[in-house]
Amino acid sequence: MTLTQTTPSVGDVADDDLRSWLSDMLLIRRFEEAAEEASLRGLVPGGIHPAIGQEASAVGVARALRPDDIVTSTHRSHHHALAKGLDPAAAMAELFGKETGTIGGRGGSMHLADFDKGLWGANAIVGGGLGLAMGSALGAKLQGLPRVSAGYFGDGGANVGRVWEFVNLASVWKLPLIAICENNLYAVETPSATVTGGTSVADRAAGFGVASRQVDGQDVVAVYEATREAAEAARAGEGAQFIEVLTYRYRGHNAGEVVTYRTDDEVEQWRSSKDPIERFVAHLTDRGLLSSEQLTEIEKSVAETVDHAVTFAEESKWPDPSSAGENVSEWNVLGWSANGLIDNDGSKR
Numbered sequence: 001m002t003l004t005q006t007t008p009s010v011g012d013v014a015d016d017d018l019r020s021w022l023s024d025m026l027l028i029r030r031f032e033e034a035a036e037e038a039s040l041r042g043l044v045p046g047g048i049h050p051a052i053g054q055e056a057s058a059v060g061v062a063r064a065l066r067p068d069d070i071v072t073s074t075h076r077s078h079h080h081a082l083a084k085g086l087d088p089a090a091a092m093a094e095l096f097g098k099e100t101g102t103i104g105g106r107g108g109s110m111h112l113a114d115f116d117k118g119l120w121g122a123n124a125i126v127g128g129g130l131g132l133a134m135g136s137a138l139g140a141k142l143q144g145l146p147r148v149s150a151g152y153f154g155d156g157g158a159n160v161g162r163v164w165e166f167v168n169l170a171s172v173w174k175l176p177l178i179a180i181c182e183n184n185l186y187a188v189e190t191p192s193a194t195v196t197g198g199t200s201v202a203d204r205a206a207g208f209g210v211a212s213r214q215v216d217g218q219d220v221v222a223v224y225e226a227t228r229e230a231a232e233a234a235r236a237g238e239g240a241q242f243i244e245v246l247t248y249r250y251r252g253h254n255a256g257e258v259v260t261y262r263t264d265d266e267v268e269q270w271r272s273s274k275d276p277i278e279r280f281v282a283h284l285t286d287r288g289l290l291s292s293e294q295l296t297e298i299e300k301s302v303a304e305t306v307d308h309a310v311t312f313a314e315e316s317k318w319p320d321p322s323s324a325g326e327n328v329s330e331w332n333v334l335g336w337s338a339n340g341l342i343d344n345d346g347s348k349r
């Protein structure tokens, strides 16, 4: 297990691309703020889990992957989705449950997906998304496809058994899987330190025989470098990879949560000393790659995109209730029995 803490160089990334990383992180922050406001106004059925503070974890990973690589996400999904290239207006409309959403308003915040963009779904089952990524990695290996699959889960996910079943088999079968633990220190109101044995999640993963790294998740460049190294190894047939991303969510578990389990000082400490956007702005500015005019331009463009996304979502129509059964199952079955499938008319298959 290696710890990447300092900001390494990204010499081979074009200056424009680096500025677009910043643009993506700002887009995520403004999108989340707007989604949170909409949620508190009652416009988002089911509520949301904002990822404000975790922007670098999404952008550093997505930018180190190829567009046709696969990402699977968690209940806290908006940052992963936007970083993977989902259209912000369609993503916002999905949160609002509208027919113009990425999956027609049927899934909402915890089921954002766009197969064309390589987002094989957010997943509300803690630890479940990693299983989808593992299946995608197995498929790629069986079909001889060059893609890698990255599956996110949280520090809470790191304490459920299924996560380690996925990591173990991906290790044994040498699958092109990158398992990414987004350790934001809390699972709802439970501090990770009070329920997590061992020295670190990354060390725990190393015990399964996968190459494992722990990275400063508030440093987009460090996240990018760790993911690039993992993706190269996985693509080269070296087998499953693991990254523990050390990060922090500024908001409560879900929008509107009354936070009683940590202090305002703790949040302020992270925000004032480690904010991923402020750090990257400083990094680009110090290297002479970002002027204040360019930053203003990026902020303006992001604000327009998010304003448009909210207006689009609000003005879009609800899905037609009569279409509720479409795309649900090609078998149109009512359920399973011990003897096989049961059709809607009650007959067995």
Ligand SMILES: Cc1ncc(C[n+]2csc(CCOP(=O)(O)OP(=O)(O)O)c2C)c(N)n1
Pocket (backbone or CB within 6 Å): 049, 074, 075, 076, 124, 125, 126, 153, 154, 155, 156, 157, 158, 184, 186, 187, 188, 253
């Ligand atoms: C199998 C399962 N158990 C419990 C829950 C309820 N639940 C939703 S989010 C969550 C905590 C997840 O914490 P973590 O994995 O650290 O992710 P974070 O919310 O910090 O991003 C829990 C227990 C669930 N969705 N699925």
Ligand SMILES: [Mg+2]
Pocket (backbone or CB within 6 Å): 154, 155, 156, 182, 183, 184, 185, 186, 187, 188
């Ligand atoms: Mg957590």
